[in-house]
Amino acid sequence: xxxxxxxxxxxxxxFQYLLCGILLIxxxxxxxxxxxxxxxxxxxxxxxxxxFIGELYEVIFSVILFVKTxxxxxxxxxxxxxxxxxxxxxxLKKHKTLYNTFNIVFLTFYIxxxxxxxIDNHNIVEGYYGAIETVFIIIWAILWFKxxxxxxxxxxxxxxxxxxxxxxxxxxxxxxxxxxxxxxxxFKATGLWxxxxxxxxxxxxxxxxxxxxxxxxxxxxxx
Amino acid sequence: MLKVALVDDHKLFRKSLAALIxxxxxxxxxxxxxxxxxxxxxxxxxxxxxxALLDIQMPEMDGYTLCGKVLKVHDSIKVLMISQLxxxxxxxxxxxxxAHGFVTKNSEPEQLELAxxxxxxxxxxxxxxxxxxxxxxxxxxxxxxxxxxxxxFLSDREKEVIQLICKGKSSAExxxxxxxxxxxxxxxxxxxxxxxxxxxxxxxxxFALKHNLLDVEDLS
Amino acid sequence: xxxxxxxxxxxxxxxxIMLFLAFGLMFIVVTYQRHFFRMKRKEAENMLRVSLxxxxxxxxxxxxxxxxxxxxxxxxxxxxxxxxxxxxxVNQTIFDEIKEGVDAALQNTRAVSHxxxxxxxxxxxxxxxxxxxxxxxxxKAQIEFExxxxxxxxxxxxxxxxxxxxxxxxxxxMIKYGNVSKSEINLLLEKDSLKxxxxxxxxxxxxxxxxxxxxxxxxxNITSRLHAIGGTIVQNEEKPKGNQFTITIKNINHA
Numbered sequence: 077x078x079x080x081x082x083x084x085x086x087x088x089x090x091f092q093y094l095l096c097g098i099l100l101i102x103x104x105x106x107x108x109x110x111x112x113x114x115x116x117x118x119x120x121x122x123x124x125x126x127x128f129i130g131e132l133y134e135v136i137f138s139v140i141l142f143v144k145t146x147x148x149x150x151x152x153x154x155x156x157x158x159x160x161x162x163x164x165x166x167x168l169k170k171h172k173t174l175y176n177t178f179n180i181v182f183l184t185f186y187i188x189x190x191x192x193x194x195i196d197n198h199n200i201v202e203g204y205y206g207a208i209e210t211v212f213i214i215i216w217a218i219l220w221f222k223x224x225x226x227x228x229x230x231x232x233x234x235x236x237x238x239x240x241x242x243x244x245x246x247x248x249x250x251x252x253x254x255x256x257x258x259x260x261x262x263f264k265a266t267g268l269w270x271x272x273x274x275x276x277x278x279x280x281x282x283x284x285x286x287x288x289x290x291x292x293x294x295x296x297x298x299x
Numbered sequence: 300m301l302k303v304a305l306v307d308d309h310k311l312f313r314k315s316l317a318a319l320i321x322x323x324x325x326x327x328x329x330x331x332x333x334x335x336x337x338x339x340x341x342x343x344x345x346x347x348x349x350x351a352l353l354d355i356q357m358p359e360m361d362g363y364t365l366c367g368k369v370l371k372v373h374d375s376i377k378v379l380m381i382s383q384l385x386x387x388x389x390x391x392x393x394x395x396x397x398a399h400g401f402v403t404k405n406s407e408p409e410q411l412e413l414a415x416x417x418x419x420x421x422x423x424x425x426x427x428x429x430x431x432x433x434x435x436x437x438x439x440x441x442x443x444x445x446x447x448x449x450x451x452f453l454s455d456r457e458k459e460v461i462q463l464i465c466k467g468k469s470s471a472e473x474x475x476x477x478x479x480x481x482x483x484x485x486x487x488x489x490x491x492x493x494x495x496x497x498x499x500x501x502x503x504x505x506f507a508l509k510h511n512l513l514d515v516e517d518l519s
Numbered sequence: 520x521x522x523x524x525x526x527x528x529x530x531x532x533x534x535x536i537m538l539f540l541a542f543g544l545m546f547i548v549v550t551y552q553r554h555f556f557r558m559k560r561k562e563a564e565n566m567l568r569v570s571l572x573x574x575x576x577x578x579x580x581x582x583x584x585x586x587x588x589x590x591x592x593x594x595x596x597x598x599x600x601x602x603x604x605x606x607x608x609v610n611q612t613i614f615d616e617i618k619e620g621v622d623a624a625l626q627n628t629r630a631v632s633h634x635x636x637x638x639x640x641x642x643x644x645x646x647x648x649x650x651x652x653x654x655x656x657x658x659k660a661q662i663e664f665e666x667x668x669x670x671x672x673x674x675x676x677x678x679x680x681x682x683x684x685x686x687x688x689x690x691x692x693m694i695k696y697g698n699v700s701k702s703e704i705n706l707l708l709e710k711d712s713l714k715x716x717x718x719x720x721x722x723x724x725x726x727x728x729x730x731x732x733x734x735x736x737x738x739x740n741i742t743s744r745l746h747a748i749g750g751t752i753v754q755n756e757e758k759p760k761g762n763q764f765t766i767t768i769k770n771i772n773h774a
Contacts, residue, residue: 221548225555233549243545250541254533262530272527275534309591315598322605356587383590383629386651388643404594405625408601 082270089277090134096284097131100124100291107295116237116294119166120287123159127284130155146198153205154186160209160245164216167238168223178212199260206256210249217246237290244286251279301419302347304330306338306365307354307381312404316352316381323412335360335368342372350418353398355382355389363396370397377418394505397498400424420469422488423500460487461507464500568677568747575680582636585628593625637683645679646671646706649686653704660694668706671713678768681744682715685752688741689717689764697721697762712769720761726754 104124109117130152137148158179165175185208189201220242233239255276263269270277303320305328307313317328329348332338336359342348351369355362366378378398382389385403393401400423402414410426417424456477463473470488474481488500495506600618632638633655639648646668653664674682686704693699699721707714730738745752750768 224548224552229556233552246545247538247541251534251538254530254537258526258530258533262527265526272530275531309587309595312591312595312598315595315602318602319598322602383586383594384638386639386647388639388647404591405597405622408598 080270082268085274086270086277089281090131092281093127093284094131094135096281096288097127097129099288100284101128103288103291103295106298107292108298109295113237113294115166115169116241116290119163120241120291122162123287124291126155126159127287144195146195149202150193150198153202153209154182157182157205157209157212160213161216163241164213164220167241168216168219171219174215174219182208182212197260199263203257203260206249207253210253213245213249217242235293237294240286240290240293244283244290247286248279248283252276301326301415302329302349303327303415304338304341304348304351306332306335306351306357308333308357308359309354319408319411320415323415326412326415333357335362335365338365339368339372342369342376346373348373348376350377350379350415352379352381355380355384355393363392366396366398377422379414379418379424394501395498399499399501400426402426420472421464421500423464423504425501425504457487457491458507460484461491461504464488564747567743571681571744571747572677575677579636579641582632585635586632586638589628590625590632593621593628597621597625637687640679640683641676644672645674645682648679648683649704652683652687653690656690656694662694662699663701664690665701665703666706667703669708671706671708674713678748681748682750682766682768685741685744685766686715686717688737692724692737693719693721697724699761712767714768715766716763717766718758718761718763723758723760724762725756726752726764 101124104121134145134148161175161178161182165171182205186205189204193201220238252275255273259269259272259276262272303326305313305317305320307316310333313331313333317331320326320328330338330341330345332341335353335357338351353362353365353369357365360368362380362382366380369376369378377400379400379402380393380396380398381402381404383404390401400414400418402411402424406414406426414424414426459477460473463476470481470484473484477484488503491503492498492500495503497503497506597618600614600621604614633652637648637652639651646666650666653666657664690702693702697719699719702717702719702721705716705718707716726738729735730742741752745766745768748768749770750766752764752766755763755765
C-alpha cells in the first residue's frame with residue numbers, strides 16, 4: 077500500500093488536518109474573543125481540543141508508528157458527535173431535553189454496537205454512527221435557522237461565526253453520510269479505500285477550514 | 300321691507316340667525332333652507348329676494364359655487380357670505396366668488412345688521428376683519444391685469460364716488476353730495492367695475508387700494 | 520463486476536445529490552434571510568404610515584365635528600341671547616356674563632379644533648397653514664416668526680400634514696423652553712427635494728442628546744413622522760448662538 081498514490085493522498089490529508097488542528101488551537105489561545113461573540117467563542121472549545129489532540133494522536137500513532145487506526149476511528153466517531161452536539165446546544169442556548177435525548181440515544185446505540193464490534197467491520201459500524209449523527213445535527217441546524225429568522229434585526233451572515241460553524245458541519249455531514257455508509261462495503265468488495273474515501277477527506281478539510289474562519293470571525297488579535 | 304334668504308346647513312344656527320334678523324327693523328326673512336339646490340329652485344320661481352346669506356361650508360354645494368349660481372339666476376341679489384372661517388384665503392375666495400360681503404358666524408349682531416343694511420345701500424360690505432386683511436390681499440391679487448394704471452385711470456369724479464361709497468353712503472346720498480343724478484352714480488359704479496375687470500365693487504376698492512388710487516384710511 | 524460498477528456510480532451520484540441539497544439549503548438561507556428582513560422592515564414602515572394616516576384622519580374628523588357642530592351651536596346661543604335682549608329687559612350683568620361665557624367657549628372650541636387639525640392645511644397647503652398657525656401663537660409667546668418660501672405649493676397631503684406637525688412640535692418647543700425672540704423658517708424646493716431650514720435665536724438645544732432621554736416622546740414623534748414620509752432632520756451643530764435644523768425630503772414628487 078505504501079507505493080500507492082492513494083496512500084500519499086490520505087497521508088497528506090492527515091497532515092492537512094493536523095495543520096488545521098494546530099491553527100485552531102493556536103488561534104483559540106492567542107486571540108481574544110469579541111465581547112458580543114463570546115458565546116460563539118466558547119462553544120467550539122471541545123471541538124478545538126478534539127481536533128488538536130485527535131490529529132496529533134493520529135499523526136504520531138497511526139502514521140509514524142503504524143498502530144492500527146480502528147480503535148481510534150471508532151472512538152473518534154463518538155467524540156466528534158459529542159463535540160458537535162455540545163456546540164449546537166450551547167449555540168442555541170435552549171432545547172436541553174433535545175440535547176440530552178440526542179446524547180442518550182447516540183450513546184445507547186454506540187454502546188450496544190460495541191458488543192458487535194470487530195476489527196473487520198468497524199468501518200461499517202462507523203457508517204451508522206455517521207448516519208445518526210447527520211440526522212441529529214441537521215435537526216440542530218434547522219432549529220438554528222428558525223432562530224435566525226426570528227431575529228428582529230438584519231445581521232450579516234458572513235460576519236457571524238455561527239454561520240460558518242453550521243455551514244461547515246452541515247456540508248461535511250450531509251455530503252459525507254453516503255461515503256461513511258458505503259466506503260466500508262466498497263472496500264470489502266474492491267479492496268480500494270482511499271479512492272472512495274477521498275470525498276469524505278475533502279469535506280473534512282472544508283469543515284475544518286469553516287471552523288477556523290468562524291473562530292477568526294469571533295476573535296480579534298490580542299492587543 | 301328688505302327681503303332676506305338664509306342658506307345654512309347648521310339648522311340651529313340658521314334658526315337663531317332667522318330669529319335675530321327678524322328683530323332688525325325693516326328686514327324680514329322670506330326664505331330659509333339647508334340646501335343650496337333648493338334655494339336655486341326657489342329662486343327660479345320667486346325673485347323677491349333682496350339679500351341672500353350663504354354659509355360657505357355646506358356638504359351638498361359649498362357657498363362659493365352657490366354664490367356664483369345664485370348671481371347667474373338673479374343678478375340683482377346681494378350675497379353676504381357667512382362662515383366660521385376668517386382666514387385670508389377664505390376672504391380671497393369670497394372675493395373671487397363674486398359675493399358682496401362677508402361676516403363671520405361669531406360677529407356681533409350689530410355688525411350683522413350693519414352688513415345687511417350696507418349691502419342694501421352701498422351694494423357691498425367690508426367688515427373689520429377684511430380691513431386688516433385687505434393690505435395683504437392687495438399684494439395677493441396678482442392674477443389677470445398686470446398693468447400699471449396712470450393717475451388718471453380713474454377720473455376724479457370716480458374717485459370721489461369711491462370715497463363716498465367707502466364711507467357707507469347710499470347712492471342717493473352720494474348723488475345729493477355730488478350734485479348729480481342717482482342714476483349717474485350707478486353708472487359710475489358700473490363703469491368702474493368694468494374698467495377694473497372685477498366681479499363686483501369690492502374688486503374695484505381692492506384695485507384702487509393696490510394702485511394707491513385710494514388710501515386705506517379712506518375706508519371707515 | 521457490472522453490479523459493482525453500478526454501485527460505485529450510485530455512490531457518487533448519491534453523494535453529489537446530498538452535497539447539492541446541503542449547499543442548496545445554505546444558499547436559500549443566505550439569500551432568503553436578507554429578503555425576509557427587508558419584508559419585515561417594509562411591513563413595519565407600512566404600519567407606521569398607516570397609523571400616522573389614521574391618526575390624521577381621526578383628528579380631522581374630530582376637528583370637523585367640533586368645529587362645525589359645537590361652534591355653530593354656540594353662535595346660535597349668542598344670536599338667541601341678542602334676540603332675548605331686544606325683546607325683554609334682561610338683567611344686564613347676567614346677560615353679559617352669559618355672553619362672555621359663550622365667547623370663551625367659542626374661542627376654546629376654535630383653539631382645540633385648530634390644534635387637532637390646522638384649518639388651512641387641506642384647502643390651501645402647508646405654507647398658508649403654517650403662517651396662520653404661527654400668526655396665532657407667535658404674538659402671545661412674544662416670538663417673531665418669519666416664514667420664507669421659494670414657492671412650495673402642491674405637496675402630497677400626508678407629507679404636508681406630517682411636516683406641519685413636525686414644524687408645530689419644533690416651534691412649540693421653542694415657545695416652551697427656548698427663550699426665543701426671533702425665528703425663521705425657510706422652505707426651499709430644489710428640483711426634486713424639499714429642504715426646510717428652521718433657525719432660532721434661543722437657548723442651544725441638542726436634538727440628538729435630548730432624543731436619547733427617556734421622556735423624549737415629542738422628539739421621537741418628529742423622527743418617526745419624518746421617517747414615514749422619507750425625510751431626515753439634521754442639526755447644524757456649529758452654530759454658536761441659537762439653533763438651526765435642516766429637514767430634507769428627497770423625491771418629493773414621488774412620496
